[in-house]
Amino acid sequence: MAGQGGAAAAAIFGRLGEVLPGDRAVLWGAFDPALGDRLGRAIAPGAAPPAVVVTPETDEELATVVQVAAQHRWRILPCGAATKLAWGTATTGIDVLVRCDRLNGLVDWAVGDLTVTAAAGMTLATLQEKLATAGQFLPIDPAFPDTATLGGIVATADAGSWRHRYGGVRDLLLGLSFVRWDGAIAKAGGRVVKNVAGYDLMKLMTGSWGTLGIVSQVTFRTYALPETSATLVIRGELAKLDQLMRGLLASSLSPMAVDWIQESGAIAIAVRFGSVAPSVAEQARRLQASATDLGLSWEAIAPDREAAFWKSARSQRDSTQGGAMILKVGLLPTAIAALLTETAKFGAIAQIHASSGIGRLRIPVADPAQAIAQIQTLRQRCQTSDGYLTVLAAPAAVKGAIDPWGTVGTGRDAMAQLKQQFDPHGLLSPGRFIV
Numbered sequence: 001m002a003g004q005g006g007a008a009a010a011a012i013f014g015r016l017g018e019v020l021p022g023d024r025a026v027l028w029g030a031f032d033p034a035l036g037d038r039l040g041r042a043i044a045p046g047a048a049p050p051a052v053v054v055t056p057e058t059d060e061e062l063a064t065v066v067q068v069a070a071q072h073r074w075r076i077l078p079c080g081a082a083t084k085l086a087w088g089t090a091t092t093g094i095d096v097l098v099r100c101d102r103l104n105g106l107v108d109w110a111v112g113d114l115t116v117t118a119a120a121g122m123t124l125a126t127l128q129e130k131l132a133t134a135g136q137f138l139p140i141d142p143a144f145p146d147t148a149t150l151g152g153i154v155a156t157a158d159a160g161s162w163r164h165r166y167g168g169v170r171d172l173l174l175g176l177s178f179v180r181w182d183g184a185i186a187k188a189g190g191r192v193v194k195n196v197a198g199y200d201l202m203k204l205m206t207g208s209w210g211t212l213g214i215v216s217q218v219t220f221r222t223y224a225l226p227e228t229s230a231t232l233v234i235r236g237e238l239a240k241l242d243q244l245m246r247g248l249l250a251s252s253l254s255p256m257a258v259d260w261i262q263e264s265g266a267i268a269i270a271v272r273f274g275s276v277a278p279s280v281a282e283q284a285r286r287l288q289a290s291a292t293d294l295g296l297s298w299e300a301i302a303p304d305r306e307a308a309f310w311k312s313a314r315s316q317r318d319s320t321q322g323g324a325m326i327l328k329v330g331l332l333p334t335a336i337a338a339l340l341t342e343t344a345k346f347g348a349i350a351q352i353h354a355s356s357g358i359g360r361l362r363i364p365v366a367d368p369a370q371a372i373a374q375i376q377t378l379r380q381r382c383q384t385s386d387g388y389l390t391v392l393a394a395p396a397a398v399k400g401a402i403d404p405w406g407t408v409g410t411g412r413d414a415m416a417q418l419k420q421q422f423d424p425h426g427l428l429s430p431g432r433f434i435v
Contacts, residue, residue, distance in 0.1 A: 009051035067183025080149030120151025157207030161257035178213035226274030236296035325394035331387030
């Protein structure tokens with residue numbers, strides 16, 4: 001029973017209304033229209049919307065919803081704040097949309113152990129506010145940090161610029177709880193940094209796009225907030241920038257973030273240091289000297305503008321305003337400069353993390369056929385550099401005509417086997433990921 005309307009939708013609504021109190025089960029469209037528009041963009045053009053939207057408030061309610069859906073073979077699309085729901089492949093045949101944003105409590109915070117456990121629907125911004133009261137933070141800098149939920153960040157493995165020093169989501173995640181396809185609650189990892197039980201399972205759930213289970217709780221390691229920070233933006237000849245970058249990555253300097261950025265065809269390097277004040281000042285001085293020696297210009301972002309600078313870089317990169325497409329790339333760090341030479345021809349806004357080679361591109365779309373050709377060109381360049389290109393967001397005419405995920409080689413068979421094991425009836429986020 002997929003993508004049902006009329007009597008079938010009423011039947012789904014009636015059954016879920018029996019197991020959820022109050023207004024936690026509503027028919028599609030009977031909620032915030034703005035949210036409905038966002039959710040609607042995750043569904044393939046012409047496909048029926050989900051019959052029912054549910055908003056459980058506890059792990060047990062979430063498990064009950066999934067159990068009932070499994071019994072009736074209803075297909076589920078989970079989300080948090082829906083900020084990234086339109087990323088990946090557009091879905092079809094969804095019966096129940098499960099919103100997890102009411103699963104938003106703080107479960108445990110071991111301040112002295114630098115660990116925190118929270119419900120998956122808590123926003124990153126809310127968690128950061130709580131952690132800051134004890135001088136701590138979670139070093140994740142994803143898209144839409146003001147509204148993104150912890151579960152959505154894990155599901156999309158979206159770490160951001162701070163991965164340069166602190167690693168990706170997998171490196172910060174110590175444990176999680178998730179609801180299996182049959183409604184059973186499973187757990188992996190723990191709340192102690194040295195506990196590695198279930199490590200492989202956590203790695204599988206991170207970046208699984210809601211296709212292997214619905215994350216309900218997460219445990220992260222936290223870090224002390226830096227005493228101060230400073231950002232330098234370095235500009236000049238691309239070959240010299242590349243030389244500076246190679247030297248920086250091989251040096252003893254320890255920045256929080258090192259990104260290649262591109263806007264209006266111009267390419268620059270943005271570096272952020274964070275530590276005690278004397279260390280930040282000395283590291284910035286050394287980088288300035290290296291840039292000057294290479295004939296590059298540098299700008300020190302004023303302290304009161306630093307947060308806005310990085311926020312602007314994110315928001316410009318991830319905006320689909322005007323029908324732009326958002327691409328995620330990964331490639332060898334040594335190949336980033338050459339890729340940016342290519343993307344400059346397409347009017348791209350880019351931000352690529354220098355040490356990992358992971359980043360995103362925003363490219364305007366005037367003609368779908370031209371956009372598809374650009375994707376194919378850039379995908380080929382990434383693949384020849386041991387990388388990949390994923391189409392996160394794009395107009396329907398573009399996304400519907402090309403595989404958003406591209407070639408994954410023998411990995412597709414392994415993913416299909418995992419999907420069969422974790423979700424044998426294909427009920428969780430069907431079609432959204434590679435398999």
